Amino acid sequence: MFFQQLINGLTLGCIYALIALGYTMVYGILQLINFAHGEIYMLGAYLGVIAWGWATSLFSQNEVIGLEFLIIFSAVLLFTPLWGIAIERFAYRPLRYAGRLSPLISALGMSIFLQNFVMLTQGAREKVFPRLFGSSGITLGAVHISPVQLTILCGSVILMGLLHLLVTRTRIGTAMRATAQDRQMAQLCGININNVITVTFAIGSGLAGIAGVMVGAYYGMINFYIGYQAGLKAFTAAVLGGIGNIPGAMAGGIIIGVVEAFGAGYISSEYKDVYVFIILLILLIFRPGGILGERVAERV
């Protein structure tokens, strides 16, 4: 049972981590908490359902299963970054020099707008997500890992690895880190910070969109409200890991997922969300910057 709970927790944690990365990257660069980020995750899940509809209308038989995946993930990777960029362009850029509170209010407004937009256009009832994976899975002793869980675990690890490489090894990654350290200085060195911010929003939104599709496939059901709940947890994960810090967000997400699973599994599922916030409270008392929050140099 211990290992099964660990797998459940890690799966959940990987999802939280993927969303938390978007929060933490945007915060690192703009010192802005992008509350509309959870809605991008929700939009990603809805886009998954829509793209699956396109895929099945294009190929009537399930002859090429890989092709459905390709269509869904390329649609998500194409559209969610664009939405992220559009949100930044319309809701945050005009307010960039308006102090810290105005973009925050704008972010909350954006979140409410997107939620209600999806509710009105897609309906308030739960949508059933297509069954992308079989149900066989791997059984090791008492531990059972379903194909969806395996995909989420492997996929997230690969994505996080790629992100790490991007931030540490590439030119744009260097520019991102420079902008995070000192926006003005970076500008003086010839970095176009508008481009950097656009890329940051695109990457964060792409990760959240993929997280949305994976969650949809995992639970088989989505509604317009999932962005709020997941966004709250992911934001907590970002704070727990030290907001602005990329490895911190990954660690924070995984800790929250595992704590939730063990709390619900061993103590009681009635107060599932309470355990997470107890951990957060205790941590913030002793380490106000989060687990990895003090290593400012690494934040992006």
Next chain:
Amino acid sequence: MKLVRYLLGIIGAITLVLLVSGGCRPKQEIIKIAAVAPMTGESAKMGEDISRAAQLAVDEWNSKGGVLGRKIELLIGDDRADPKDAVSVASRMVSQGVVAIVGHYNSSCTIPASNIYNEAGIVMITPASTNPMVTDRGYRTIFRTCGRDDQQGKVEAEFATNELKVKRVAILHDKTTYGQGLADEFRKNLWSEIEVVLYEGVARGDKDFTAILTRVKSLQPDLLMFGGLYPEGGLIAKQMRELGLKCHFLSGDGVFDPEFIRIAGPAAEGAYLSYAPSPQDIPTAQNFLKTYSERWGEPGPYSLFAYDATQVILKAIELAGTTEGRKVAEIIHSHPFEVAAGTIAFDQKGDPVKAPYIMWQVKNGQLIPLSPSPS
């Protein structure tokens, strides 16, 4: 100038009074009843099912000349499945002079709203609220045409004991008045030899139940019972199969919805649900089914109960010869009524004497009744 304004004001006031009193006279000849249920939000479909069925009954009576020689008007109220809204819409209905209510849908709305109807002496018949509290408070004007959770829980518990012959049972509920109420009644009615290995609440709106289900799996029950509604019920059924938990799944009428099968997919196969017998199997309901589907399409799970509730109200008004709520209520308590579901009689609490629950099972993606009539 000032004098002119005063004069105009007085004339205006007089016309207003005349208009109001003039407007009152024809209204006394119309009998107003209301269907109150969630018309917007997640449960909007249930509200629509209820109001359409009530409208059907009202139109049938009106085409025969109404009741007591007066036309009937059906008002529609929206409680948005929220207890606070339920109370305010109930007060509004009372102040508008409504003589009887068909509704509400959620037990958590029906209970506070019925306080207001009872004080005002208005008959309320709920077609869907199954929590025992609705009729257990000694209110003379509050009734229901559906069953009670303790009857439902008993049918489920007897089925688990006698048919499934389970030894170990795990119980989950969604902490709502309905969900926990049903889980409690199920537990109470289980044989004492049966061991309840787990009894716990989960949060409404949660999507991940793998942690608690993993614990359920380690306790090796023969049956998992869930008290709650179909979104969580569907996810629990799906996730328990994904975790390799092979025991029976049993739940109540809140999960009885085609959405449950869509959400759980193949994992819904074999699930047991308690619900009323299918209207298709009731000979007296055939006429209702035909007229309803001709006008509105397929009836929902509570349409028949709402139609019968409206019929009982109108028949009782006719028998009482008055719209005075307390007199109508005494008629409902003391007479059996011929309605679409057969003969319905109410006990002193206001519940139907005969519990209309049977067990259903999901077979090949369809809900199939296991026995044709309630035993």
